[in-house]
Amino acid sequence: MAQLWGGRFTKETDKLVYNFNASISFDQKFYKQDIKGSMAHVTMLADSGILTMEEKDTILKGLQSILDDVEAGTLIITDEYEDIHSFVEAVLTERVGDAGKKLHTGRSRNDQVALDMKLYTRDEIEEIQDLIINLLKALHEIMKQNLETYMPGFTHLQKAQPVTVAHHVGAYMEMFKRDYDRLCDIYDRMNYCPLGAGALAGTTYPLNRNQTAELLGFYGPTLNSMDSVSDRDYLIELLSALSTVMMHLSRFSEEIIIWNSNEYQFVEIDDAYSTGSSIMPQKKNPDIAELVRGKTARVYAALNNILVAMKGIPLAYNKDMQEDKELTFDAIDTVKGCLALFTGMISTMTFKKDRMEASAKGGFTNATDAADYLVNHGVPFRDAHGIVGQLVLYCIDKNIALDDMSLEEFQAISPVFQEDIYEAISLGTCVSKRNTIGAPGMDAMKQVIEINENFLKEIDH
Numbered sequence: 024m025a026q027l028w029g030g031r032f033t034k035e036t037d038k039l040v041y042n043f044n045a046s047i048s049f050d051q052k053f054y055k056q057d058i059k060g061s062m063a064h065v066t067m068l069a070d071s072g073i074l075t076m077e078e079k080d081t082i083l084k085g086l087q088s089i090l091d092d093v094e095a096g097t098l099i100i101t102d103e104y105e106d107i108h109s110f111v112e113a114v115l116t117e118r119v120g121d122a123g124k125k126l127h128t129g130r131s132r133n134d135q136v137a138l139d140m141k142l143y144t145r146d147e148i149e150e151i152q153d154l155i156i157n158l159l160k161a162l163h164e165i166m167k168q169n170l171e172t173y174m175p176g177f178t179h180l181q182k183a184q185p186v187t188v189a190h191h192v193g194a195y196m197e198m199f200k201r202d203y204d205r206l207c208d209i210y211d212r213m214n215y216c217p218l219g220a221g222a223l224a225g226t227t228y229p230l231n232r233n234q235t236a237e238l239l240g241f242y243g244p245t246l247n248s249m250d251s252v253s254d255r256d257y258l259i260e261l262l263s264a265l266s267t268v269m270m271h272l273s274r275f276s277e278e279i280i281i282w283n284s285n286e287y288q289f290v291e292i293d294d295a296y297s298t299g300s301s302i303m304p305q306k307k308n309p310d311i312a313e314l315v316r317g318k319t320a321r322v323y324a325a326l327n328n329i330l331v332a333m334k335g336i337p338l339a340y341n342k343d344m345q346e347d348k349e350l351t352f353d354a355i356d357t358v359k360g361c362l363a364l365f366t367g368m369i370s371t372m373t374f375k376k377d378r379m380e381a382s383a384k385g386g387f388t389n390a391t392d393a394a395d396y397l398v399n400h401g402v403p404f405r406d407a408h409g410i411v412g413q414l415v416l417y418c419i420d421k422n423i424a425l426d427d428m429s430l431e432e433f434q435a436i437s438p439v440f441q442e443d444i445y446e447a448i449s450l451g452t453c454v455s456k457r458n459t460i461g462a463p464g465m466d467a468m469k470q471v472i473e474i475n476e477n478f479l480k481e482i483d484h
């Protein structure tokens with residue numbers, strides 16, 4: 024049991040208390056950020072005349088050796104220490120002697136942990152954004168290749184009007200573009216450095232907070248020391264944004280599960296992304312999509328956890344806030360895993376164009392267009408709606424599509440119909456006539472694809 028604060032105590036901490044209090048099992052995840060933060064702190068202390076240059080060099084060398092050894096696996100982080108901060112300081116002092124004991128000058132673990140968590144979160148936001156970019160690229164490819172792949176568009180999970188695969192996938196493209204932007208916003212808002220806030224009230228040392236902020240890539244220092252050590256808003260925002268990413272992945276997964284079902288057969292998930300059954304030899308299951316849908320719950324749970332944990336905490340730091348970590352780490356790892364696997368799954372998935380087109384033809388998805396045809400020939404829309412309703416009833420009775428009716432059959436219901444009705448209600452026409460921006464028509468879609476192309480160029484670094 025190695026602690027930083029034994030001085031005022033006369034007894035050893037109870038072992039159970041020690042274990043309950045310790046965070047090293049999970050906060051070792053940001054050892055790199057902890058060491059980098061300390062390096063900036065020490066550099067600033069020396070430049071401000073609080074440590075000598077010699078002490079700085081000794082400490083920096085020691086910190087670098089710890090970082091190298093942990094990365095190489097030759098220095099193992101053990102639960103003999105209370106937290107990652109104690110571990111680094113203890114090993115440093117072991118390695119460089121008394122200079123190591125000066126590392127914590129003008130700092131508290133409260134501003135240190137606030138810094139570490141921010142640094143960690145910032146790095147992870149960038150990784151998640153890279154994964155979203157990969158997903159956006161995969162969606163963009165699918166869109167480009169499926170401008171004329173017809174499928175039914177649904178409302179109430181009932182066939183409604185024909186769209187294309189490009190258009191349907193394009194809806195998700197918009198969602199994930201917003202997800203990407205949301206992460207940019209969060210990054211910009213959180214990117215201020217809490218180091219120098221001390222335990223809650225700053226320090227009496229002449230710290231140069233601008234310098235540490237700059238060394239660590241922040242826009243500047245935070246402006247209130249009590250807020251600095253107790254702000255976890257950025258985690259709440261992040262978990263909310265990640266919950267939204269998962270909600271989008273989960274909706275898309277749900278659709279893929281439906282499309283991949285025996286009844287639909289709109290898509291076939293690649294063998295590499297499917298799993299079998301231990302008993303039913305014929306089965307090929309969409310487990311990845313189901314798991315993405317399922318794991319959405321744990322990301323929501325992390326958001327709920329931190330919202331509830333924070334709601335009654337008086338200023339400034341309280342130990343409750345240690346509970347910000349485990350579920351946040353889990354949520355971040357979950358989202359990263361889901362994004363990577365989902366991207367792999369959709370990039371290898373086959374769209375069964377014939378099945379989709381036949382389904383679009385079979386469900387009276389062109390009924391609105393038949394009504395529009397009548398309107399264009401002078402029939403009031405409400406009457407046209409009624410006439411096409413009769414056509415649909417007739418077809419259901421005969422088990423045929425509108426396109427299969429003879430001109431005589433059309434005219435028996437309304438004499439307005441002429442030979443050009445077939446062209447007017449063909450799938451191609453139904454889709455290609457919808458050409459206002461945002462609609463599935465080819466010209467409209469091409470404009471959107473170009474906008475997306477530029478968006479991808481801008482964000483891909």
Ligand code: ARG
Nearest residue numbers: 046106132133136340344345
């Ligand atoms: N492990 C603690 C945390 O994660 C570090 C801060 C400890 N500060 C304190 N005053 N006990 O929040």
